[in-house]
Amino acid sequence: MPRGVPKGSYDTQPAIDLPPTEPVWSGADVWAELGASFEGPGAALAIDAYPGADIPAIIAAARAALPDALVIDVEDAAALPTERIDELIGANLTDDRVFGVMGHQRLPDFYDPERLAAVADRIRDADRRVVVIGWGAALVPHDFRTVVLADMPRWEIQTRQRAGAPNWRCDNGGEDALRKVKRGFFVEWRVADRHKRALFPRLDYVLDTTIDLDHAKLITADTFRLGLSTAASRPFRVVPFFDPGVWGGHWMQEVFDLPADGNLAWCFDCVPEENSLLLRVGETTIELPALDLVFAHPRELLGELTFARFGAEFPIRFDFLDTMAGGNLSLQVHPLTDYISDVFGMTYTQDESYYLMDAGEGAEVYLGLRDDVEPEQMAVALRTAAAGGPEFAATDFVNTFPAHKHDHFAIPAGTVHCSGADSMVLEISATPYIFTFKMWDWGRVGLDGIPRPVHLEHALNNIQWDRDTQWTRDNLVAQTTEVARGDGWVEERTGLHELEFIETRRHWFTDVVPHDTRGTVNVLNLVEGAEAIVESPDAAFEPFVVHYAETFIVPAAVGRYTIRPHGAGEGQRLATLKASVRATETTATKTTTAVRA
Structure with missing residues (x-):
């Protein structure tokens, strides 16, 4: 435990307080409020959702709470067959387990316009009020009385997928979780974000879907906008999330007073693409994607300069890597900007750095190549190890530097690196977090018992072979x-x-x-x-x-x-x-x- 730090002072549920007079509804009151917002024959309510929201549960709750209403599942009524969607996005998904190509589709690409028009006809001809539910409900060409966004943070989606939830309109609940994330990262979430941003001006309510529908929480769009504008004008924190790993340690469990079961490898405490933002109204807390703030107030949040360069994207990521009483990270390299753009369709790459929050005796960082490394010799050694031959002798090829508390190591893309055991690293990096090319993983398998993905050819295409011992020491170590x-x-x-x-x-x-x-x-x-x-x-x-x-x-x-x-x-x-x-x-x-x- 660091000196002078009270145990458990780290706040795992930081929230932004709003006036207690702001309207908020929970449980059954959610449906009472929504029901009162569209009354009369032909009046229509659209509940548009982020892919990952539990649409069957929302439909069941609506039917139970509003038995007089006609409830339409827009996805079943008008979405293209899954096979057709797979054809449209096949080139983006590739055969790789982890990496795809960034998609530029829009949600109407996944819908049949004639069938959407038919849903509008059903609303117009109905002799009772109508509720349209699903990702794409607002695409129906109708002037809805009320529009609701059932939102979902990406980390919650990934948690549900690990537990067996499928991708949108897919029968892949039992598929490898990494492939599910790939479909989301490269296609679904990008399409959903474009759709959601366009939907913001039309909203009347926002529904928190991170909890079961019996305890759902609802706020007005005005409260939603107030919460985001408040966050954009003051310091704030997003909600950290923690994840175990094969090399994980125990520092965070002790210092943050977290459950001691297993280990914790990562803490993502500033990745607005993934994290949640909590709004607190009195005793009620509403969980939203932090990405909503980036979309709603990019200039106020990012600044004109950063917005001009990156658009509505938060470009800086802070996270923790805990190897205290754990193991080495995988030996890895990140792609050069030219490579990540050409191969994966990303506009910037995963430059990063390691800041040592703490370090045990003998801790070290693997960084840069040793002098006179022959690329082909190193490639052969890596391929041999990957094929089940002798283990890769990392220190024959890669420098190691002692790591002490408050040391800071720069790691520009193309630099071979990894954190060693018994370190607590604050990783400061660019946001494209998924693009890690593992070269050697010390012969381990993942927590699921499956070998962790190694992308050796991608790595070899990006290693900067001239970053030898002297260059690394002069440019990347102790530059204070x-x-x-x-x-x-x-x-x-x-x-x-x-x-x-x-x-x-x-x-x-x-x-x-x-x-x-x-x-x-x-x-x-x-x-x-x-x-x-x-x-x-x-x-x-x-x-x-x-x-x-x-x-x-x-x-x-x-x-x-x-x-x-x-x-x-x-x-x-x-x-x-x-x-x-x-x-x-x-x-x-x-x-x-x-x-x-």
């Missing part, structure tokens, strides 16, 4: 420079490599530290000390308390803010690590002015 200081604080550039777009700054402090978003989103973690407080110099937002190891986001629109020791952190020397999109001084200043205006 003091850049500023004031009363009670010191600012250091810990330095991701110039090939990477993320800039990182560490602040050590015992007093108030001035910060400024400078027109781009800031992502921070309290890497040392028990507790700090984030404040606005002009009281633009309520003071925001953070605890040790918590990652938090400061939207670009916030501008100036301060951080100082607070509560259990008073009297301690604290440190934050801050990441942002790198920019020139002139551009950042101009963008800050534009955002504030």
Whole structure:
């Protein structure tokens, strides 16, 4: 346990508080409210859903609560047959277990327009009110009295798929979970996001589908918009999620006071593509995809500069890799930008870095190649090991560097790397998290007993063979420079490599530290000390308390803010690590002015 850190102070359910007067409904009251919103013959309600929502359960609940209504499953009524959809997206899915090609389909591509029109005719001719339910309900060419979004965070979808849930309109409940995620990542979620963004202006309500329908929660679209606009104007956290792994450790279980069963390998505590955002109204909490905030307020959240470069996509990811009393990660490499664009259709790649929150005695990081490595010799050794021959002698080819608490290692794409055992890593990286080319996994199988996927040929196509020992030491290890200081604080550039777009700054402090978003989103973690407080110099937002190891986001629109020791952190020397999109001084200043205006 780190010194001075109260056990269990890490908040696993951070929420954004809204006025208790905001309307919210739970359980049976959900259907009473929806029922009252569209009354009379021919009045129609559309419940559009994110793929992964339990459509049969929503339909059953609607029929039970509204027995007088005609309930139509739009998917059964108008979606194309699964076989036809498979033909349309086959080139995106490929035969690979993990990787596909990014799809650019839109939801109408998966529907028969004549059958959608027939659903509209059924609504028009009905002698009672009508409920249309399913992913695509709002595609029906009808002027619905009420439109509801039944939303779903991606991590919840993956959790359900691991438990046997299929992909949209697929009979693949028992299929490999990685293949289900692939279908979602490369096609379904992309289509769903395009559809959802277009749906936002039409919404009347949002339904929380992360829990069973007997305890469903409903908010108005106005409350939904208030929650997102509130988040875009103040510091906030998304909901972290934890996952075990073959190399997982036990540091997080102890420090975060989590259940001690098994191990924990990952904690994703700032991946808005995957994480949830909690809105709290009085005693009721509503769970939404954090991605909704990115779509609704990209300029306020990301800043004009970052939005211009990445669009409505959150480009920075913070997560934890826990190998304390665990094992080595797989030896791996990430694709170059040219490769990920050409082969997978992604617009930027998975540059990253390892920041050591903690390290055991003898901990090390594998990084870069040893001097005079012969590419063909290394390739042969890797292929031989993959085929069941002698194990790959990693240290014959790959450098190892001692890893100590607060060390920071840069890992631009194309660099061979992995974290060793007995380390607690804060991984700071670009968001395209799925593109890890494993080269050697130390002869292990996954927790499911199946060999973990190795993509050796992809890896060999991306290794930068000139990143030898000297280059790695000079460019990627211990690149720390003091850049500023004031009363009670010191600012250091810990330095991701110039090939990477993320800039990182560490602040050590015992007093108030001035910060400024400078027109781009800031992502921070309290890497040392028990507790700090984030404040606005002009009281633009309520003071925001953070605890040790918590990652938090400061939207670009916030501008100036301060951080100082607070509560259990008073009297301690604290440190934050801050990441942002790198920019020139002139551009950042101009963008800050534009955002504030």
